[in-house]
Amino acid sequence: MKFSERLYQELQPIWQANHNHPFVQEMGAGTLDKEKFRFYMIQDYLYLIDYAKLFALGAMKASDVKTMGRFASLLNSTLNEEMSLHREYAVKFDISEEELENASPSPTTLAYSHYMLHVGQNGTLADLVAALLPCMWSYWEIGKELSKIPGASDHEFYGEWINMYSSEEFGQLAIWCIELLDELTLGLPEKELKKLEEIFLNTTRFEYMFWDMAYNQAMWPTNE
Numbered sequence: 306m307k308f309s310e311r312l313y314q315e316l317q318p319i320w321q322a323n324h325n326h327p328f329v330q331e332m333g334a335g336t337l338d339k340e341k342f343r344f345y346m347i348q349d350y351l352y353l354i355d356y357a358k359l360f361a362l363g364a365m366k367a368s369d370v371k372t373m374g375r376f377a378s379l380l381n382s383t384l385n386e387e388m389s390l391h392r393e394y395a396v397k398f399d400i401s402e403e404e405l406e407n408a409s410p411s412p413t414t415l416a417y418s419h420y421m422l423h424v425g426q427n428g429t430l431a432d433l434v435a436a437l438l439p440c441m442w443s444y445w446e447i448g449k450e451l452s453k454i455p456g457a458s459d460h461e462f463y464g465e466w467i468n469m470y471s472s473e474e475f476g477q478l479a480i481w482c483i484e485l486l487d488e489l490t491l492g493l494p495e496k497e498l499k500k501l502e503e504i505f506l507n508t509t510r511f512e513y514m515f516w517d518m519a520y521n522q523a524m525w526p527t528n529e
């Protein structure tokens with residue numbers, strides 16, 4: 306069995322919990338509170354700045370030119386395509402450039418992005434890919450699922466989000482990361498695979514926490 310298939314099977318319950326989160330469900334139903342989405346967009350923009358750096362680190366750690374090129378392309382897509390979606394949403398939701406630039410990351414955003422950067426900086430290329438994969442893979446799955454709901458892709462506010470993450474282009478990037486992880490894990494001892502599974506599990510858990518943070522608009526528990 307491919308390592309990605311093993312991960313997918315073993316972590317189904319958590320993936321289901323992510324899909325069933327009220328933030329995701331209400332986005333699909335078109336009933337999500339706009340203030341919650343606005344909060345999410347700002348936090349996700351901050352998150353993607355660090356996430357993009359992970360692709361740059363991937364290019365650094367890659368041992369062949371083809372893989373470097375793929376990471377360069379992922380870096381470009383994140384900065385110039387995915388984050389363009391966020392910049393368009395910012396206009397739609399009345400988020401000024403100043404507000405976006407001055408925004409502070411929530412504890413969950415900080416914890417998630419810093420965990421990934423820590424793994425990316427200190428680990429192997431396989432560790433880095435295991436850390437970043439749940440992000441792309443779960444968004445693609447959620448995008449595809451929501452795009453099946455009649456009318457969801459045409460929704461005035463949430464349609465664009467669904468179209469971006471269910472798109473063929475986004476799917477191709479996710480598939481490439483899945484294939485890379487399978488290649489990098491071929492023949493690795495069980496002890497090493499367990500470590501990668503733990504990393505993948507952690508960022509999968511962070512995905513859930515990110516939806517939850519956005520739904521509750523959760524910043525630090527004290528205002529100081």
Ligand SMILES: Cc1ncc(CO)c(N)n1
Pocket residue numbers: 349352353387439440441444512515
């Ligand atoms: C928190 C989070 N996970 C995954 C993605 C997909 O890139 C995103 N934009 N944000």
